[in-house]
Amino acid sequence: MVLSRRWALFLLAVGVWTWLIWPRFGLAIWDDPRAWSSGTPGAGAPTSFLWIHALLIGASLAIGTTVGVLGVRGLLAACRRPGS
DSSP: OOOOHHHHHHHHHHHHHHHHHHHHHHHHHHTOGGGBTTSSTTSSOBOHHHHHHHHHHHHHHHHHHHHHHHHHHHHHHHHHSTTO
């Protein structure tokens, strides 16, 4: 499959965007009183609210990383193609 330089840049941008957005969302979830059984951030046992969001964040970061790597590989391949 041949990936255009434009699509490769798009995939790379999606990967970077993922790493800019999801960790900040993770911090917001950590500080949310619903994430802890005591209602105080960081105190008490983690609730299912925290666990499900941690799972979603982890999956999103894994997918974003994969998409970003595909973008980098596409850009490198586009640079090596004759006529690029």
